[in-house]
Amino acid sequence: MPRYFIWTIGCQMNKAESQQIAGYLDSAGCQAATSFPHADLVVLNTCVVRQSAENKVLGTLSLLKGLKNDHPNLQILVTGCLVNSHTQELQRRFPHVDLLFKPGDYPELIAWGQKQGIPIEQKLLRYPRNDAGMAPSPCALIPIIQGCDNFCSYCIVPYRRGREVSRPVEEIVCEVEELVRRGIKEVTLVGQNVDSYGHDLPGHPDLADLLNELSGIDDLARIRFLTNHPKDISLKLIEAMASLNKVCEHLELPVQSGDNDILKAMRREYTVERYKELVHIIRHKVPQISLSTDIIVGFPGETEEQFEHSLSLVQELRFDVIHVAAYSPRPGTIAWREYQDDIPAEVKKERLNKIEEVQATIASEINSQLQDKEVEILGEGRKGGKWFGRTRSNKLVFFEDAGDWLGQLARIQIEKTSPWSLGARLKNN
Numbered sequence: 332m333p334r335y336f337i338w339t340i341g342c343q344m345n346k347a348e349s350q351q352i353a354g355y356l357d358s359a360g361c362q363a364a365t366s367f368p369h370a371d372l373v374v375l376n377t378c379v380v381r382q383s384a385e386n387k388v389l390g391t392l393s394l395l396k397g398l399k400n401d402h403p404n405l406q407i408l409v410t411g412c413l414v415n416s417h418t419q420e421l422q423r424r425f426p427h428v429d430l431l432f433k434p435g436d437y438p439e440l441i442a443w444g445q446k447q448g449i450p451i452e453q454k455l456l457r458y459p460r461n462d463a464g465m466a467p468s469p470c471a472l473i474p475i476i477q478g479c480d481n482f483c484s485y486c487i488v489p490y491r492r493g494r495e496v497s498r499p500v501e502e503i504v505c506e507v508e509e510l511v512r513r514g515i516k517e518v519t520l521v522g523q524n525v526d527s528y529g530h531d532l533p534g535h536p537d538l539a540d541l542l543n544e545l546s547g548i549d550d551l552a553r554i555r556f557l558t559n560h561p562k563d564i565s566l567k568l569i570e571a572m573a574s575l576n577k578v579c580e581h582l583e584l585p586v587q588s589g590d591n592d593i594l595k596a597m598r599r600e601y602t603v604e605r606y607k608e609l610v611h612i613i614r615h616k617v618p619q620i621s622l623s624t625d626i627i628v629g630f631p632g633e634t635e636e637q638f639e640h641s642l643s644l645v646q647e648l649r650f651d652v653i654h655v656a657a658y659s660p661r662p663g664t665i666a667w668r669e670y671q672d673d674i675p676a677e678v679k680k681e682r683l684n685k686i687e688e689v690q691a692t693i694a695s696e697i698n699s700q701l702q703d704k705e706v707e708i709l710g711e712g713r714k715g716g717k718w719f720g721r722t723r724s725n726k727l728v729f730f731e732d733a734g735d736w737l738g739q740l741a742r743i744q745i746e747k748t749s750p751w752s753l754g755a756r757l758k759n760n
């Protein structure tokens with residue numbers, strides 16, 4: 332059986348799908364390789380949500396072209412958001428690719444495998460690995476809803492991943508039970524908008540109902556979920572977070588802009604005032620909450636004053652983490668059709684740097700409050716001779732110990748803080 336290497340870029344949904352593809356290939360007896368040159372079969376799980384990501388994908392595709400010239404038996408599979416409905420056109424552009432399949436289109440992968448004599452099992456399997464791709468991880472990403480119905484004006488996702496389709500509650504519970512039997516301790520439920528979960532299912536269960544069901548699985552220690560949408564997040568969900576012990580105190584709630592006119596042009600369907608109110612409710616109900624957000628700078632027409640509104644929102648709300656991106660037009664989207672990409676690249680860069688600078692100070696202040704505190708982490712693996720894991724609030728922590736902490740909950744005391752990670756000393760044992 333071929334040795335495979337999966338290259339993944341983009342969001343958690345892509346990472347979840349790569350875990351699933353690894354599971355399928357493992358089921359056929361294929362072995363994971365450590366890099367492209369060691370593989371006979373490579374899978375590129377792509378992202379085109381921003382120009383920079385698309386450039387990396389194109390660069391990797393051309394690198395593989397060279398590899399295939401030297402090793403004509405190398406098989407190249409491409410999935411993720413690069414793959415649209417016009418696969419024939421993509422096939423013409425990239426003739427060295429053996430299979431293009433849309434995100435989540437596993438029947439296509441299985442059928443291709445069968446033709447190649449790779450007997451992929453049809454049943455759902457997932458083999459979580461840590462970011463290095465090889466070591467087993469006690470944390471699994473579980474897709475619960477595919478696609479997105481929102482059509483935010485800048486976003487390509489609904490065009491590539493299609494409309495929302497939720498997985499039935501029983502199917503998800505069954506999968507998580509199986510994973511827990513195999514040693515998984517933490518699951519992150521992923522979807523482009525997890526707050527839409529279930530509206531297309533009989534009886535309309537929602538995310539809070541799903542969290543309730545999963546909380547009943549005995550050896551599952553932690554549950555997370557992402558990404559939320561400020562227009563859809565419900566009070567019922569916030570209350571479920573507050574009351575269910577296994578649900579971690581961490582929420583990804585992208586605001587995108589601190590200016591109401593820009594939010595309107597982005598078609599986000601909430602106002603800055605509504606967003607602030609939500610944050611207030613969440614912090615009141617779940618006082619330990621750690622909040623992450625996404626911000627786009629340099630959206631078409633964004634004036635200096637409108638950008639300042641985003642900056643003051645950041646200063647006012649004090650997020651734990653911000654993912655900030657410069658707007659890049661995505662062909663086919665509403666913003667690409669209707670607006671000029673009129674903010675110069677250097678202005679976008681300046682705005683991005685300003686947000687990152689302010690955020691580094693805020694994150695450093697927030698994290699320094701953890702100094703000397705005792706917290707729980709789940710051991711996820713080793714890096715640079717140290718164990719690493721995350722707190723319930725999703726902060727990355729490193730500590731030294733000779734024991735085996737993979738998949739174990741450890742009590743640790745924070746000794747060192749920075750905006751990005753923490754250093755700690757083991758407390759228990």
Ligand code: SF4
Pocket residue numbers: 479480481482483486487488489523524560
């Ligand atoms: S909610 Fe908006 S930004 Fe998120 S995937 Fe859907 S369209 Fe894109």
